[in-house]
Amino acid sequence: MKPRVLVVDDDEQNRALLSEKLLLDGYDVERASNGAEALAKVNAAAPDLILLDVMMPVMDGYEALRRLKSNEATRYIPVIILTGRGEIDDKVQGLEAGAEDYINKPYSLVEVSARVRSLLRMRALQTRLRETEKMAALGEMVDGIAHEVRNPLTAIGGMARRLFEGETAPQRKLYAQNIIKSVERLERMLQRIDEYKRILTTTLSVGDINNVINAAVKEIEEFIEGQEKEITVKVNLMQEPPPVRMDYKNLKVAMFNILQNSVEAIENKGEITVESFPAIDQTISVKITDNGCGISKEEIRKIFNPFQTSKLEGAGLGLTICYRIIQDHGSEITVDSVKGRGTTVTLKFHPAR
Ligand SMILES: Nc1ncnc2c1ncn2[C@@H]1O[C@H](COP(=O)(O)OP(=O)(O)O)[C@@H](O)[C@H]1O
Numbered sequence: 001m002k003p004r005v006l007v008v009d010d011d012e013q014n015r016a017l018l019s020e021k022l023l024l025d026g027y028d029v030e031r032a033s034n035g036a037e038a039l040a041k042v043n044a045a046a047p048d049l050i051l052l053d054v055m056m057p058v059m060d061g062y063e064a065l066r067r068l069k070s071n072e073a074t075r076y077i078p079v080i081i082l083t084g085r086g087e088i089d090d091k092v093q094g095l096e097a098g099a100e101d102y103i104n105k106p107y108s109l110v111e112v113s114a115r116v117r118s119l120l121r122m123r124a125l126q127t128r129l130r131e132t133e134k135m136a137a138l139g140e141m142v143d144g145i146a147h148e149v150r151n152p153l154t155a156i157g158g159m160a161r162r163l164f165e166g167e168t169a170p171q172r173k174l175y176a177q178n179i180i181k182s183v184e185r186l187e188r189m190l191q192r193i194d195e196y197k198r199i200l201t202t203t204l205s206v207g208d209i210n211n212v213i214n215a216a217v218k219e220i221e222e223f224i225e226g227q228e229k230e231i232t233v234k235v236n237l238m239q240e241p242p243p244v245r246m247d248y249k250n251l252k253v254a255m256f257n258i259l260q261n262s263v264e265a266i267e268n269k270g271e272i273t274v275e276s277f278p279a280i281d282q283t284i285s286v287k288i289t290d291n292g293c294g295i296s297k298e299e300i301r302k303i304f305n306p307f308q309t310s311k312l313e314g315a316g317l318g319l320t321i322c323y324r325i326i327q328d329h330g331s332e333i334t335v336d337s338v339k340g341r342g343t344t345v346t347l348k349f350h351p352a353r
């Protein structure tokens, strides 16, 4: 997804100038002409960075800045204030109100460009750090809970099965069966948690990415055979890709999880394509595309979170595991989707040096 920048300036020409430059740099751009409008846009569009003019009617930049920085939901969005040349007070006041950086007016667009890039990079690093820490803490907690749950669950399952076998009254037999089903669902979840623990150790060695893709595809084809669905898997891989440092087993798990989601997203009949190709920036892209149910914009933000699932029988750990594995490879994963149309998951690998 492209980073989104919000440009706030009451001067239409400034707004246009900045927006044009930022669009050229490859960002999504939102615009607002005063502080109040900016706050509304922040809520509606969740920008990754804000360029904020100071002198504006209705609500000035400082007031907008104070409100942004006193709200937990918007506090971490970096803000660059645009201040008049030499007005030291402006800069001090802006920085004290929580701005991350300032740019003097009249500004050079090249400088704006560089500062935006640098702040976005810092924000991406911070987000990644926060996520890694969150995942580690969560992992420990989940592991503890799984450990505590396992024994009682075995007991409940065992007893329910005995009740089921000894019972003749249909109603009670049904109750016992429902208990067994629920236990099985929890057992699947524990299995996934074990899987998660296993992938926590990564051993990287140089290999051919096509081998992993082909192995995962083979597994998914076997999985499809066990389903009552008509799904074709098309594979189109680049010839002799440069070697990549990878953990073969873990990477296969990651790709299988992505493919499995594609299968599950297709209701009856559909197509999955798996491609690999070199990108301009020397990386190797692997794209997995399906024409299944797709994911809405709100959901997409959450799909990597543990236990996030839209499925009755889902554990919601498939993509959490996947994310972790891809991160351990120093690679990137992005998801693009249109609700009702389909989904594309892209993995980006850096060739081994
Ligand atoms: N290819 C896809 N098409 C549609 N939805 C998807 C796709 N991949 C993931 N999702 C959504 O993301 C959620 C989380 O996926 P995952 O972590 O694998 O958990 P689970 O598959 O157990 O639900 C899924 O429940 C689904 O809503």
Ligand SMILES: [Mg+2]
Binding pocket: 257, 260, 261, 317, 318, 319
């Ligand atoms: Mg899944």
